[in-house]
Amino acid sequence: xxxxxxxxxxxxxxxxxxxxxxxxxxxxxLPRLNAIxxxxxxxxxxxxxxxxxPAETLYNVTNGxxxxxxxxxxxxxxxxGFLMPGDFLGLAYYENYAYTAEAIGQVRVCVFPRDKxxxxxxxxxxxxxxxxxxxxxxxxxxxxxxxLLGRKGAKEKLASFLLLLSRRAKYRGLVDPALDLPMxxxxxxxxxxxxxxxxxxxxxxxxxxxxIELTSPQHVVIHQPEMLEELAGEFG
Amino acid sequence: xxxxxxxxxxxxxxxxxxxxxxxxxxxxxLPRLNAIxxxxxxxxxxxxxxxxxPAETLYNVTNGxxxxxxxxxxxxxxxxGFLMPGDFLGLAYYENYAYTAEAIGQVRVCVFPRDKxxxxxxxxxxxxxxxxxxxxxxxxxxxxxxxLLGRKGAKEKLASFLLLLSRRAKYRGLVDPALDLPMxxxxxxxxxxxxxxxxxxxxxxxxxxxxIELTSPQHVVIHQPEMLEELAGEFG
DNA sequence: CGGCCTGTTGATCTGTTTCAATTTGGGTGG
DNA sequence: CCACCCAAATTGAAACAGATCAACAGGCCG
Numbered sequence: 358x359x360x361x362x363x364x365x366x367x368x369x370x371x372x373x374x375x376x377x378x379x380x381x382x383x384x385x386x387l388p389r390l391n392a393i394x395x396x397x398x399x400x401x402x403x404x405x406x407x408x409x410x411p412a413e414t415l416y417n418v419t420n421g422x423x424x425x426x427x428x429x430x431x432x433x434x435x436x437x438g439f440l441m442p443g444d445f446l447g448l449a450y451y452e453n454y455a456y457t458a459e460a461i462g463q464v465r466v467c468v469f470p471r472d473k474x475x476x477x478x479x480x481x482x483x484x485x486x487x488x489x490x491x492x493x494x495x496x497x498x499x500x501x502x503x504x505l506l507g508r509k510g511a512k513e514k515l516a517s518f519l520l521l522l523s524r525r526a527k528y529r530g531l532v533d534p535a536l537d538l539p540m541x542x543x544x545x546x547x548x549x550x551x552x553x554x555x556x557x558x559x560x561x562x563x564x565x566x567x568x569i570e571l572t573s574p575q576h577v578v579i580h581q582p583e584m585l586e587e588l589a590g591e592f593g
Numbered sequence: 594x595x596x597x598x599x600x601x602x603x604x605x606x607x608x609x610x611x612x613x614x615x616x617x618x619x620x621x622x623l624p625r626l627n628a629i630x631x632x633x634x635x636x637x638x639x640x641x642x643x644x645x646x647p648a649e650t651l652y653n654v655t656n657g658x659x660x661x662x663x664x665x666x667x668x669x670x671x672x673x674g675f676l677m678p679g680d681f682l683g684l685a686y687y688e689n690y691a692y693t694a695e696a697i698g699q700v701r702v703c704v705f706p707r708d709k710x711x712x713x714x715x716x717x718x719x720x721x722x723x724x725x726x727x728x729x730x731x732x733x734x735x736x737x738x739x740x741l742l743g744r745k746g747a748k749e750k751l752a753s754f755l756l757l758l759s760r761r762a763k764y765r766g767l768v769d770p771a772l773d774l775p776m777x778x779x780x781x782x783x784x785x786x787x788x789x790x791x792x793x794x795x796x797x798x799x800x801x802x803x804x805i806e807l808t809s810p811q812h813v814v815i816h817q818p819e820m821l822e823e824l825a826g827e828f829g
Numbered sequence: 830c831g832g833c834c835t836g837t838t839g840a841t842c843t844g845t846t847t848c849a850a851t852t853t854g855g856g857t858g859g
Numbered sequence: 860c861c862a863c864c865c866a867a868a869t870t871g872a873a874a875c876a877g878a879t880c881a882a883c884a885g886g887c888c889g
Contacts, residue, residue, distance in 0.1 A: 427736060427737075427739075427740045429744060429745070430827065430828055431826065433744045433826075434744070435739055435740040435744045437739050437740075448729070448732075451729060451733070455732075455733045455736055456736060482718065482721075485718075485721055485722065485725065486721065488725060489721065489724060489725045492725060492728035492732060493684065493687060493728065495732055496684075496691075496731055496732055497687070497691045499735035499736065499739065500663060500691055500692060501663075502739055503671055503735065503742060504663045506739060506743045507671040507742045507783075507784075507785075507786030508665060508669045508670070508671045508783075508786065510844075510845095511844075541866095541867065541868090542867070542869090543867080543868095547744075549743075550742065550743030550744065551845075551846090552847080553867085553868075553869095554845090554846075554869080554870085555845060556868095557868060557869050557870080558845095558869080558870075561869075561870085573854080574853085574868060574869095590666055590667065591665065591666065592666055746877090747877070777835070777836085778837090779835085779836095787878090788878060789835090789837095790836095790838085790877090790878075790879085791876090791877055791878075792836095793836060793838080794837080794838075794877095796837095809886095810835075810836060810885095
């Protein structure tokens with residue numbers, strides 16, 4: 358883990374300024390945020406924080422992919438989300454983190470000390486509103502995931518998963534038809550409530566059906582998005 | 594559905610004023626809330642709103658139990674939560690509701706028109722903060738449910754479910770060792786991702802083990818809470 | 830009293846897991 | 860630069876938890 362001092366105008370030149378929470382601040386307010394932020398790097402597989410750690414820091418992912426997870430006493434794991442550049446981490450007025458956050462591959466984050474961040478919140482009301490809006494989005498996403506975990510079969514789960522990644526890639530401005538899967542099959546399995554083997558088998562079924570193509574285990578090309586939508590089982 | 598005009602000081606005399614969002618308002622601010630609120634009654638099985646309806650109203654449950662659910666195209670259903678008196682409904686800055694809300698048994702709610710509610714939000718900053726805190730709680734609860742749906746077995750699911758209801762009953766000030774299940778077995782099944790039959794069978798297993806007692810299908814007595822904790826599989 | 834909805838119990842079936850064996854591919858050191 | 864190595868992914872066979880299909884019991888209301 359490497360701490361990088363913030364110097365000069367970090368925020369102004371930030372790649373993800375458009376999509377991150379910072380987007381609600383006016384240019385002239387940015388320096389206030391800049392003053393309390395620093396950058397931090399994590400190597401692949403490093404833990405950013407553990408479930409139940411005191412939540413003293415808030416993060417914004419700027420590079421790489423982060424996985425959030427919870428564990429049962431015997432080691433079974435549920436991944437509750439994957440964070441991409443622009444995503445906010447540590448959202449909450451909580452004493453302790455509700456989940457573990459780990460870097461998948463190389464990750465860079467912005468770091469906000471909790472107390473200073475809260476002070477800024479009081480100062481910029483639209484900041485708090487934006488956070489509430491984020492929380493609402495996350496809540497809606499979590500509910501979609503409840504439906505997926507509770508009621509969908511393996512094929513439906515993976516179709517939904519691929520569509521989710523695809524939509525998020527589009528949102529982040531990536532138009533590449535090839536979809537990148539930064540996480541392992543095991544991570545995917547722990548996200549959609551299956552085993553690695555079932556994930557693997559189901560992917561090959563989708564390949565055999567011509568719905569997707571696996572140019573490498575981490576590279577998916579979606580040939581028939583309509584078919585995925587169909588399989589995902591949702592309306593609209 | 595019956596609409597009841599709010600007259601006089603509804604809020605001051607409200608049973609659940611302590612636990613509801615209103616709890617953040619000072620007594621002298623209550624009249625402002627009182628001015629925009631009205632009460633509404635729903636009979637058993639009535640729908641309060643449907644998924645994708647425009648979200649023009651916010652609610653606060655004052656009596657009865659409400660179920661929130663999402664459906665797949667073929668009718669499979671996932672219940673995303675049960676609301677008890679004091680719980681807030683419609684939380685979000687969304688255009689449309691993300692789930693359907695239905696009354697289980699007789700229900701009474703407080704109704705806040707969305708526009709007026711938002712105006713109040715701007716006026717009382719602590720109100721917005723409280724909402725964010727609520728959203729955080731819901732998010733944490735949703736993540737627990739993800740773990741349950743994705744990684745727990747039938748026995749673990751139902752042990753967790755009973756403990757959840759039990760904790761919420763305690764929170765609402767009910768010390769009765771007998772736990773009330775206002776929802777049907779089918780509702781429970783759709784909440785924990787099982788079938789009615791499996792729920793029923795698993796309950797009888799818990800009864801046979803002496804962990805719980807079913808004085809009636811809707812009345813559970815928890816004899817061995819430690820055993821339920823054990824079965825639920827979580828730490829702490 | 831009878832019909833119906835909810836819950837319980839039993840028998841069978843199936844999708845997914847588990848266990849086990851290969852294959853693939855990315856990273857590293859010679 | 861290539862060969863090796865190890866983790867990750869794939870594939871196969873067997874086992875199992877929970878679903879499905881089916882029958883029945885009990886309480887509640889008309």
